[in-house]
Amino acid sequence: MSHSKDFKPPKISKSKGTHHPINLMKNHLMEILVNLGFEIVSGPEIETEEFNFDMLNIKKSHPARQMHDTFYVNNKTNVLRTHTSPVQIRGMLEKKPPLAFISGGKVYRKDDDATHLPMFHQVEGIYVDENVSFSNLKDLIYKILHNLFGQEIEVRFRPSYFPFTEPSAEVDILSDDGKWLEILGCGIVNPIVLENCSIDSKKFSGFAFGLGIERIAMLKYKVTDIRDFYKSNLDFLSQFK
Amino acid sequence: MKIAYKHLIEKIETNPCIDEISNKFFQLGHEHEIENKIFDMELTPNRGDCLSLNGILRDLNLFYKTNISDEIYKHKIKPLKINFKNNVKNKCSKISFLKIEIDELPTKYDSTLEGYFEELNITKNNFFTDISNYISYETGQPTHCYDYTKLDNEMTLSLIDEDLNFQTLIDKTIRLSKGDMVFLSKDNKPINLAGIIGGKKTSCNKNTNTVLVECAYFDPEVIIGKATKYAINSDAAYKFERNTDANCHDYALRRFLKIVENNAKIKNVEIYSEDHLNVKERKIKIEVDNVNKVLGTKISKKEFDYLLERLGFNVESKFIQIPSYRNDVKTINDISEEIARAIGYNNIKPKSFNITLNNKIDKDSNETNIANYLIDNGFSEVINNPFVREQTSDSIKVDNPLDSNRKFLRTSLKESLINNLLYNERRQQESLKFFETADLYTTSHENNKRVLGIIASGRVDKNYVDFSKMIDEDYLISMLSKYIQSLNVTTIPRETVKSKSKNAIVYAEIELIEIKECDYISKSPKINIDEKFYSRISEFPSSSRDLSFSISDPKKLHILEDYILNLSHELLKEVYIFDYYNNTKTNVVKIGVRFIFQSKESTITDNEVNRIINNIIKNAISIDSVTIPGLA
Numbered sequence: 001m002s003h004s005k006d007f008k009p010p011k012i013s014k015s016k017g018t019h020h021p022i023n024l025m026k027n028h029l030m031e032i033l034v035n036l037g038f039e040i041v042s043g044p045e046i047e048t049e050e051f052n053f054d055m056l057n058i059k060k061s062h063p064a065r066q067m068h069d070t071f072y073v074n075n076k077t078n079v080l081r082t083h084t085s086p087v088q089i090r091g092m093l094e095k096k097p098p099l100a101f102i103s104g105g106k107v108y109r110k111d112d113d114a115t116h117l118p119m120f121h122q123v124e125g126i127y128v129d130e131n132v133s134f135s136n137l138k139d140l141i142y143k144i145l146h147n148l149f150g151q152e153i154e155v156r157f158r159p160s161y162f163p164f165t166e167p168s169a170e171v172d173i174l175s176d177d178g179k180w181l182e183i184l185g186c187g188i189v190n191p192i193v194l195e196n197c198s199i200d201s202k203k204f205s206g207f208a209f210g211l212g213i214e215r216i217a218m219l220k221y222k223v224t225d226i227r228d229f230y231k232s233n234l235d236f237l238s239q240f241k
Numbered sequence: 242m243k244i245a246y247k248h249l250i251e252k253i254e255t256n257p258c259i260d261e262i263s264n265k266f267f268q269l270g271h272e273h274e275i276e277n278k279i280f281d282m283e284l285t286p287n288r289g290d291c292l293s294l295n296g297i298l299r300d301l302n303l304f305y306k307t308n309i310s311d312e313i314y315k316h317k318i319k320p321l322k323i324n325f326k327n328n329v330k331n332k333c334s335k336i337s338f339l340k341i342e343i344d345e346l347p348t349k350y351d352s353t354l355e356g357y358f359e360e361l362n363i364t365k366n367n368f369f370t371d372i373s374n375y376i377s378y379e380t381g382q383p384t385h386c387y388d389y390t391k392l393d394n395e396m397t398l399s400l401i402d403e404d405l406n407f408q409t410l411i412d413k414t415i416r417l418s419k420g421d422m423v424f425l426s427k428d429n430k431p432i433n434l435a436g437i438i439g440g441k442k443t444s445c446n447k448n449t450n451t452v453l454v455e456c457a458y459f460d461p462e463v464i465i466g467k468a469t470k471y472a473i474n475s476d477a478a479y480k481f482e483r484n485t486d487a488n489c490h491d492y493a494l495r496r497f498l499k500i501v502e503n504n505a506k507i508k509n510v511e512i513y514s515e516d517h518l519n520v521k522e523r524k525i526k527i528e529v530d531n532v533n534k535v536l537g538t539k540i541s542k543k544e545f546d547y548l549l550e551r552l553g554f555n556v557e558s559k560f561i562q563i564p565s566y567r568n569d570v571k572t573i574n575d576i577s578e579e580i581a582r583a584i585g586y587n588n589i590k591p592k593s594f595n596i597t598l599n600n601k602i603d604k605d606s607n608e609t610n611i612a613n614y615l616i617d618n619g620f621s622e623v624i625n626n627p628f629v630r631e632q633t634s635d636s637i638k639v640d641n642p643l644d645s646n647r648k649f650l651r652t653s654l655k656e657s658l659i660n661n662l663l664y665n666e667r668r669q670q671e672s673l674k675f676f677e678t679a680d681l682y683t684t685s686h687e688n689n690k691r692v693l694g695i696i697a698s699g700r701v702d703k704n705y706v707d708f709s710k711m712i713d714e715d716y717l718i719s720m721l722s723k724y725i726q727s728l729n730v731t732t733i734p735r736e737t738v739k740s741k742s743k744n745a746i747v748y749a750e751i752e753l754i755e756i757k758e759c760d761y762i763s764k765s766p767k768i769n770i771d772e773k774f775y776s777r778i779s780e781f782p783s784s785s786r787d788l789s790f791s792i793s794d795p796k797k798l799h800i801l802e803d804y805i806l807n808l809s810h811e812l813l814k815e816v817y818i819f820d821y822y823n824n825t826k827t828n829v830v831k832i833g834v835r836f837i838f839q840s841k842e843s844t845i846t847d848n849e850v851n852r853i854i855n856n857i858i859k860n861a862i863s864i865d866s867v868t869i870p871g872l873a
Contacts, residue, residue, distance in 0.1 A: 007798060009823070010705065010798070010818050010832060011802070012704045012705070012706050013704045013817060014702060014704065015619040015702050015703055015704075016616060016617060016765065017615060017616040017617075017618070017619050018621045018622065019616060020621075020622040020624050021773070025770060028770050037595065038596065039598070044680070044682075044689055045680055045682070046682050061465045066466050068469060071639055071640075071642075072639070072640040072641055073637050073638065074637060074640075076640050080639075110641070117626070119626040127596060133534065133536060133537030133592065134536045134589060135538070135591055136537060136593075138589060138591040139591035139593050142591055157586035157587055158586065159268075159578065159581065159586060160270060160285055167535070167574065168578070188535055188574065205535065220773070221770075221774060221775045222774050228775075229624070230624060230625070232625070232660075232665070232675070233664070233665065234621060234668070235779070237621045237622075238621065239773065239778075240768070240773050241768070
């Protein structure tokens with residue numbers, strides 16, 4: 001005959017929470033880059049126009065500076081940063097080359113639809129040293145994308161335009177359904193930007209790159225609507241435990 | 242900008258197929274889509290020179306022999322007497338007016354003009370405007386046509402010094418702002434918003450047979466943003482914003498005349514021109530080694546020269562002469578980009594390198610450790626945008642909010658986290674625990690505050706120890722006391738939030754710098770993001786059933802436990818044991834199990850739930866010594 005002492009109680013299952021999937025992806029990317037030798041730097045989300053635009057060679061007339069693209073605060077004296085690039089400017093003003101920084105965080109643009117949000121996340125990096133070339137940049141981009149999507153992923157570089165890099169490129173990966181998907185922007189740091197940070201562009205060169213975290217997270221997790229990340233639905237979040 | 246494949250191959254000797262041209266466009270950096278053999282080009286904003294058929298052909302000349310020297314009007318043109326005053330020579334540094342008088346308007350167009358409208362499926366307007374549109378398509382130079390008979394031979398270009406009403410040629414009236422660059426009539430009335438859109442009063446119509454064609458070079462800075470500001474879709478503004486070729490006016494106007502001549506008999510032509518631009522030849526020193534250094538390539542001088550010449554650059558012995566239409570090329574880095582485009586970005590080989598800097602790695606920060614601790618205690622991280630409705634005494638106001646009802650930056654995470662909690666409460670979640678870490682900005686602090694916000698409500702957890710315990714202030718304080726001693730936990734009054742539930746909502750917010758060193762190391766395995774795939778969540782309500790099982794054989798308890806906790810069904814969302822009771826008198830244990838059902842396709846029915854539950858009951862009671870009290 002059994003005795004009550006013979007019963008071993010059922011396991012006490014403790015619910016675990018979860019990191020936000022965007023932060024999971026951001027941290028994953030930052031870890032890849034830290035392991036490649038980059039240092040993490042951070043900066044404010046409210047920026048001056050000088051750091052957000054001028055120092056990055058984005059002219060006063062550039063469409064991105066218009067009220068319909070950028071959020072202005074404090075009676076138009078400051079902006080909500082439109083990219084994490086100003087953090088790199090602050091880093092370059094603080095340290096002398098050789099330097100290798102990454103910064104990740106929230107950025108803001110005046111968009112709101114199924115593929116764009118007024119707030120999203122970026123990870124950007126910069127490397128400045130003597131003799132840094134576009135072929136070095138390609139090597140790094142391959143390392144990042146192979147790490148994210150596997151060694152077999154097909155990658156394509158296309159010429160593009162960013163005021164702070166020259167030459168500039170956009171990088172696509174080939175999706176399972178045979179379509180090329182834009183994944184990141186990059187390029188050789190425009191010598192004007194180096195000079196703006198008092199770095200001798202005759203001696204030093206550098207590359208910079210930037211990735212949209214939501215875009216990569218959507219591809220990796222197969223999320224089709226960017227807005228799902230920010231509904232805070234527990235059923236959605238708990239899938240990333 | 243749309244370009245017809247047919248128009249391209251008419252000017253390319255080798256007749257390449259559309260896919261081949263598409264691939265060449267990608268190599269050149271010209272994104273596009275193709276529909277019905279029309280390329281819809283999305284050019285980067287620095288390539289204003291490519292906003293035309295000829296511009297695109299100039300780039301394609303890298304790969305093919307192209308022919309862009311079309312016939313032009315070669316006769317001498319008499320001077321035009323016009324009373325024009327240019328008050329903004331620094332913003333409009335070059336301008337011409339061409340007066341054309343024709344005998345009779347054509348009843349049908351020649352193949353060039355007709356082909357433009359047919360291929361691109363564009364609606365015709367009137368003879369001169371149609372030619373103006375075609376010239377813009379072919380050469381990239383916008384022109385504006387005034388009906389000459391509606392002008393009074395006196396015109397001024399100025400920045401207006403007061404707001405003025407202006408009726409555009411598309412019948413839309415706009416309120417021009419002080420400082421806008423406008424062509425004014427003799428009586429100081431606006432007749433053309435320079436570089437953007439002409440006016441109704443002087444516009445051409447189907448009967449116009451004497452036209453004044455304006456061809457100008459405008460500083461892009463003065464055009465940018467105006468079309469958007471006045472919600473006008475303007476091809477001219479799009480081109481002027483991206484910069485045009487100041488040296489093409491003579492060619493563009495003579496080409497305009499040639500198209501007129503091909504379709505009608507010209508009675509008279511006169512021209513007025515002024516040039517304050519003084520265009521100098523732009524040259525860059527040849528530095529092949531520097532280009533190779535930028536790209537990491539080994540391009541020979543011979544190949545360098547060849548590629549640049551194919552792209553229209555004139556390579557001299559020591560300098561590269563930049564064509565006037567390439568406003569974007571100024572430095573050796575720009576030349577490097579040209580070479581990279583020409584050889585193909587994908588043909589530049591990656592070159593490995595190592596960053597050997599002694600960069601510090603801060604993997605286990607306080608913020609990371611406290612987040613891991615919260616996650617291991619069932620809290621889920623959320624991210625909210627900072628725009629809120631409520632203003633506090635130190636709120637920062639957004640000057641141009643996306644939503645005028647949310648024009649302040651939050652000064653606390655509380656409102657966002659309450660919304661997150663209520664959203665999930667409405668979705669029948671029983672245990673709600675969230676946290677957010679974010680920077681807050683206020684007028685009272687020069688720098689940001691990095692803040693942790695924590696909110697919780699409902700059951701402490703979904704297991705038989707914690708199910709009956711409800712979250713309250715003591716729970717949060719005791720859970721966090723190990724790492725945060727001075728936590729100010731408050732209960733949010735239910736009457737202040739729109740909610741039917743009576744469960745306490747507890748909230749705490751603390752600046753991260755106030756948290757003493759958190760040394761918590763999570764024992765949970767690291768998340769492998771390669772294994773995380775989103776599965777569509779249900780938007781339909783869930784339904785729950787509770788069952789109580791009696792077990793008299795200790796060995797069978799865990800067989801039942803394994804069976805229940807490993808159940809899998811597409812409609813079964815969650816299962817957990819919420820009660821355990823060991824009756825020492827009867828030597829029988831009872832476990833209470835909650836089953837939660839939900840469909841992704843529709844509201845789940847009782848019949849669907851019953852079918853699954855009955856099957857579970859049947860399998861459970863087939864285990865020896867397992868019964869369900871009260872089951873008939």
